[in-house]
Amino acid sequence: MTVSEDFTGLTGRFRGELLAHCYRMLGSAEEAEDLVQETYLRAWRSYDGFEGRSSVRTWLYRIATNVCLTAIERRGRRPLPSGLGGPAQDMEAPLVAGPEVPWLQPFPGALLAGEGEDPAATAVSRAGIRLAFVAALQYLSARQRAVLILRDVLEWPAAQVADLLGTTTTAVNSGLRRARAQLAEALPAEDELAEPAEPDRRAVLDRFAAALQDADGSALAELLREDVALEMPPLLTWFTGRQTVAHFIAAHFLTEPGGLRLVPVTANGEQAFAVYRRAPGRGYHAHAVLVPAVTAAGIARIIAFQDPGLFGSFGLPQEYGAGSGPAPAQD
Numbered sequence: 001m002t003v004s005e006d007f008t009g010l011t012g013r014f015r016g017e018l019l020a021h022c023y024r025m026l027g028s029a030e031e032a033e034d035l036v037q038e039t040y041l042r043a044w045r046s047y048d049g050f051e052g053r054s055s056v057r058t059w060l061y062r063i064a065t066n067v068c069l070t071a072i073e074r075r076g077r078r079p080l081p082s083g084l085g086g087p088a089q090d091m092e093a094p095l096v097a098g099p100e101v102p103w104l105q106p107f108p109g110a111l112l113a114g115e116g117e118d119p120a121a122t123a124v125s126r127a128g129i130r131l132a133f134v135a136a137l138q139y140l141s142a143r144q145r146a147v148l149i150l151r152d153v154l155e156w157p158a159a160q161v162a163d164l165l166g167t168t169t170t171a172v173n174s175g176l177r178r179a180r181a182q183l184a185e186a187l188p189a190e191d192e193l194a195e196p197a198e199p200d201r202r203a204v205l206d207r208f209a210a211a212l213q214d215a216d217g218s219a220l221a222e223l224l225r226e227d228v229a230l231e232m233p234p235l236l237t238w239f240t241g242r243q244t245v246a247h248f249i250a251a252h253f254l255t256e257p258g259g260l261r262l263v264p265v266t267a268n269g270e271q272a273f274a275v276y277r278r279a280p281g282r283g284y285h286a287h288a289v290l291v292p293a294v295t296a297a298g299i300a301r302i303i304a305f306q307d308p309g310l311f312g313s314f315g316l317p318q319e320y321g322a323g324s325g326p327a328p329a330q331d
Helices: 003-026 029-045 056-075 119-126 131-137 142-153 158-165 169-186 198-213 217-223 242-252 308-314
Strands: 224-231 238-240 260-267 270-279 283-295 298-305
Touching: 003 029, 003 056, 003 131, 003 142, 029 056, 056 142, 056 158, 131 142, 131 169, 131 283, 142 158, 142 169, 158 169, 198 217, 198 260, 198 270, 198 283, 198 298, 217 224, 217 242, 224 242, 238 242, 260 283, 283 308
Parallel strands: 224 298
Antiparallel strands: 224 238, 260 270, 270 283, 283 298
């Protein structure tokens, strides 16, 4: 066995969970892939000096975390529109774009499990990957994110986290308390996030997709919670309230039955939809990735990532029906 084969055999199975770790830290799937590449490059360069005082997994996480901390210092946080200002009050006012903002991105399900990863590694990848949680992490400082992710998501002992970050156990515990307090302020209350049983959840999402494809604004409104929020990065403008959100979507997107086509995808470990929009005489083109948050009381939030460039990371073509990819949702 060559050194290269030995390195690949020891480290390759951790790729998926390292991607998820970097995504939690950075809020960008694209940047996470770049940083995991950097992690493996640094690990390869220092492999001869790896003496096995820690496990290969711990060693890789140490490198990845430090790479992420440096990246955050350079770039800062990735917000959603609700993290930059209050909701719009006037639906008739011009929508405001924020092209300069480094927006939070969804995480494609295909990236969660690397080739050859065991089920335990896949489970670690899926833990703490939900969009609301990752969005809330963006309110924390870089080191607070690292402490909270390592302690609460990966469940590492405080002493191990302290060793990785080059600090004391006391400092880790103190930082964790502050991070938890800040996270509690940014995340919705637990009762607001209560999810329905899986069959009920799937039924809501099926009805949601049908309402959009049938251009049925009334059916859509029935699925929304009274305090629902709609966010559409890269637009800074966002809306809240069932009537406002339903009216905005109906006026701008539900202009004709069949105007939208939805393809089921997995984003942040949850069912989401890639939306294709029909252009006059030009077929359907990639428009947005919709990530709805379903609670027992209805759909609480819809994040519409209006970036056709995301479709490639979900394995989807730019035009509906072109190339390969998941089968479209049924009309």
